[in-house]
Structures are given as C-alpha cells and as structure tokens.
Amino acid sequence: MEIQEMDLREMGSMIQSRVVLEVSSQVQSLLDALETTTLEIAVTGESGAGKSTFINALLGLNDGDPHAAPTGVTETTPSPTPYQHPRLPSVQLWDLPGTGTPSFQAERYLQQMGLERYDFFIIVASERFRQNHAELARAVGAMGKRFYFVRSKVDQDLWASQRRRPTHFQELQVLREIEVDCIRQLQKEGLDSPKVFLVSSFELHRFDFQRLQDTLAEELEDHKRHVLLLSFPSVTAVAVEKKKASLRKHIWKKALLACVVSALPGLPLHLNIPMLMNTLDSYRKSFGLDDYSLGALASAVSKPCCELRSQVCSTLGKDLSENAVQAILSQAALYGQMAARLLKNKVPLFDNLVAGGISFVAAYYLLHTALDSFAQDAQRVLERAYSLEDEVQGSLCYPPDPGFIYD
Structure with a gap:
C-alpha cells in the first residue's frame, strides 16, 4: 500500500x-x-513642415529632451535618423530628409531611404501638399506600403484666420476648408482618395490626431496594432479606453x-x-x-x-x-x-x-x-x-x- x-x-x-x-x-x-514586435514609422515632408516636432509629440518628448529629434528653421535631417520610443525599444520613428528639392525623384528617394524597413509612411505638410508629396505617395503605394497625409500647424492656421476675419470666424468651417483644399490639391496630382489628417503637434488632443491613430490601428495586423496603441500618447478619453x-x-x-x-x-x-x-x-x-x-x-x-x-x-x-x-x-x-x-x-x-x-x-x-x-x-x-x-x-x-x- x-x-x-x-x-x-x-x-x-x-x-x-x-x-x-x-x-x-x-x-x-x-x-x-x-514584446518583440517591431514598429518602424517613417515621417517625411518638406523642410519646416514640422516633421521633427511631430515625431517628438508622438514619442511624448519635449523638444528640449536630450533624446528628442532636433528642430530648427533649416533642414536638420541630412539622412534617415531613427528615434527610439522611450518606453518601447522595438518602436522607432524615422525622421527622413525633406522632399522639397527641385531634383526630387520619388523612386530614387525611397531606394535611398530604405523603403522596406518601414511599416508605413506619414507625409507631413504645413501649408499645402505639392506635386512631390503626391509622387512620393504613389511610389510608396506602388511598392506595397501604406501612406498617410498629415497637415500640420492647424492651430496657427486658425489663429491667422481669426485675425483676418474676427467677426465672421467659425472654427469648423475653417478646418473644413483646409481639409477640402488638401484633398483637392492631392487629387489634382492624381491621387483618388487621399487620407488627410489635420494635426497640431502641440495640441494632439484636438483636431484629427485621434482619427489618425484609429486609422493606423485599423490597418495594422494584431501585434503591431497593440504596439502602436501602447506607443502613442493617450491624449483623449477614446485613446485611454482603446489602450486599456x-x-x-x-x-x-x-x-x-x-x-x-x-x-x-x-x-x-x-x-x-x-x-x-x-x-x-x-x-x-x-x-x-x-x-x-x-x-x-x-x-x-x-x-x-x-x-x-x-x-x-x-x-x-x-x-x-x-x-x-x-x-x-x-x-x-x-x-x-x-x-x-x-x-x-x-x-x-x-x-x-x-x-x-x-x-x-x-x-x-x-x-x-x-x-x-x-x-x-x-x-x-x-x-x-x-x-x-x-x-x-x-x-x-x-x-x-x-x-x-x-x-
């Protein structure tokens, strides 16, 4: 027994x-x-469009932080520069050189930037989208990558608009005019259904930043979607709930x-x-x-x-x-x-x-x-x-x- x-x-x-x-x-x-799922985000646009400030906002860093992307009036990014997320080492945002040169060629630019390493591209403009933005988007799409247009500095646009017409100013109307103009410019350059998001890097909780985050998350696979939701700052109640x-x-x-x-x-x-x-x-x-x-x-x-x-x-x-x-x-x-x-x-x-x-x-x-x-x-x-x-x-x-x- x-x-x-x-x-x-x-x-x-x-x-x-x-x-x-x-x-x-x-x-x-x-x-x-x-925990080892990588996310590589490319941010490009013309000099002065606010690329570096936008990257710092996504990373939750002040411009003066030693790990932040440098900002300035002139082009500060001579080659693709990675900025690692302060909490998630597998997430990197890449600050790419500006696209606003007379000799710009989209296909050659993508080869030089190393297209394959990036999960998607964010193309930033502060005043208007130009031909080179559309050329870059078409080339990115043709190579099987996703791209998104961010119209930056909309807080400045609203302030300027109010100064010009203080008695007739309507915020929603101005924002709609900016969005329609951006879409029209891109369609004029041959893009059928461009995705445009109005953003202020200093006020991410306002305008289209949440819609941008939702769109990116919807179009990423499961693990990368999770990493993106964790890496972006929680600046709205919706973002907090989705992260939770x-x-x-x-x-x-x-x-x-x-x-x-x-x-x-x-x-x-x-x-x-x-x-x-x-x-x-x-x-x-x-x-x-x-x-x-x-x-x-x-x-x-x-x-x-x-x-x-x-x-x-x-x-x-x-x-x-x-x-x-x-x-x-x-x-x-x-x-x-x-x-x-x-x-x-x-x-x-x-x-x-x-x-x-x-x-x-x-x-x-x-x-x-x-x-x-x-x-x-x-x-x-x-x-x-x-x-x-x-x-x-x-x-x-x-x-x-x-x-x-x-x-």
Whole structure:
C-alpha cells in the first residue's frame, strides 16, 4: 500500500513537471512574440513642415529632451535618423530628409531611404501638399506600403484666420476648408482618395490626431496594432479606453505565467511579485502616470505638475510598491481558497497545480483591477490638464507661434 502511494506521488510529480514546463514555454513564447514586435514609422515632408516636432509629440518628448529629434528653421535631417520610443525599444520613428528639392525623384528617394524597413509612411505638410508629396505617395503605394497625409500647424492656421476675419470666424468651417483644399490639391496630382489628417503637434488632443491613430490601428495586423496603441500618447478619453482594451486582451498571459511559477513545487506566491511589479509599472507608464509623463504634460498645458498628480487616486497609482501589490494579491487569493480546498480533496496528486490556480486568480484580479484604476486615473488627469485650456481655446485667442520651433 505504501509503495502504491509512493508510485502515485511520483507519477503526479512527473505529470506536474511536464505540464508546467510545456505551459511555461508556450506562455513565454506568446509574451516574447508580443514584446518583440517591431514598429518602424517613417515621417517625411518638406523642410519646416514640422516633421521633427511631430515625431517628438508622438514619442511624448519635449523638444528640449536630450533624446528628442532636433528642430530648427533649416533642414536638420541630412539622412534617415531613427528615434527610439522611450518606453518601447522595438518602436522607432524615422525622421527622413525633406522632399522639397527641385531634383526630387520619388523612386530614387525611397531606394535611398530604405523603403522596406518601414511599416508605413506619414507625409507631413504645413501649408499645402505639392506635386512631390503626391509622387512620393504613389511610389510608396506602388511598392506595397501604406501612406498617410498629415497637415500640420492647424492651430496657427486658425489663429491667422481669426485675425483676418474676427467677426465672421467659425472654427469648423475653417478646418473644413483646409481639409477640402488638401484633398483637392492631392487629387489634382492624381491621387483618388487621399487620407488627410489635420494635426497640431502641440495640441494632439484636438483636431484629427485621434482619427489618425484609429486609422493606423485599423490597418495594422494584431501585434503591431497593440504596439502602436501602447506607443502613442493617450491624449483623449477614446485613446485611454482603446489602450486599456488592448492591454486587457493580454492579462491572461501574465496571470497564467504567474500560475505556472506557483505550480512549481516549493515556490510560494510572492515570488511572482517582481514580474507583476514590472507589468504594473509598464501599465502606469502607458497611461502617462509616471513622473516624467506627468511633468511633460504639465509643461505642455502650463499647469503645476502637483495639480495633475493630485488626480491620480488609485492605490497602485499613488503607491506602486511591493507591499501594496502583496496586500492586493493576498486579498484576491482568499477568493480562490475555498474552491481550492474542495479541489485538493478530490485531486490530491495535484496540490501544486491547485496552488497555481489560486495564483492565477490573484494575479488576474490584480492586473485587471489595476488596469481599470490606471485608466480612470488617466481620464482624470486629462480632464484636469485640458479643462481650463479648452475654455481659453473656446475664444480662439491663439498666440502666434514662432516658426523656428516647428521643424
């Protein structure tokens, strides 16, 4: 009888080890595929169109940041220059040399720029789209790549329009006129259905930036779509919700990995905390709740950083510490203990796998609730950041912006 029980225990241990190793390998492969997915974005246009400032806005960097793309009145990009995302090393935005030269040839330009490395092209213009923009778009499309037109500096256009006709000024009408004119210019050069987006790099939460992000996400494959949603700054309520939804799809992978670790004999639940801490920290940064992001936003909207930080009300948003994470895990683990006891009584050979199940429940609960609370924090921060600014912009008294900051 004792020998039979010993054989059963050995068999159970062998099965557990094989299951754990197989599941661990598969889950880690899924996570690696997601985290190593690359996104290469090419940004081009004429000198002075605002390419570099646009890149810095997408990266969430101020122009003065040491890792930001340099800006200036003259062309500052002599060759393709990559700028790595500060949080996602697999994402790079490429600042390409200007296209506004008399000898510009689209096919030759693309060969020199290394067309194949880029996932898509964003063509930036600040006044009007010209023949070379259309030629470049046609060449990009002919080679199987996507392209998008961004009409930059629309905040300056609105300010200038209001100055010219203060009593008859209507913002929506002016924006519509700009869009129609851009489409007309591109159609005149032979493009049938050009995608044009009106953007201000200093006010991404306004105009067409959200529509641009939605369009890019819709036209990318699954993993690249996820990476794009994480890499772009969350400047609208819609962006926050879409980022949360994309992250939520992958919670089960992190929770299952925590389950696998806890299923290994002799390893307690708390050994998952470093992995979970890293995940939670990446969530917080994705929503712009870290000190750098809050400081950059405060600077952009001319508000004290402490005013924005006061809108971070969640437990982990205010205190992302091991003690706080452990407390939430312990609370969540209680929910699974009763069911675990019943399961252990019926399947005594798989005690460690049952412990892994408790760990899965706890980790999933932690990540799910943290994701919701971080998204709510981000919404409050955005509302506070842009509330007063929107009131001021309602009168459309835009101060003139010096052109030299818009390269």
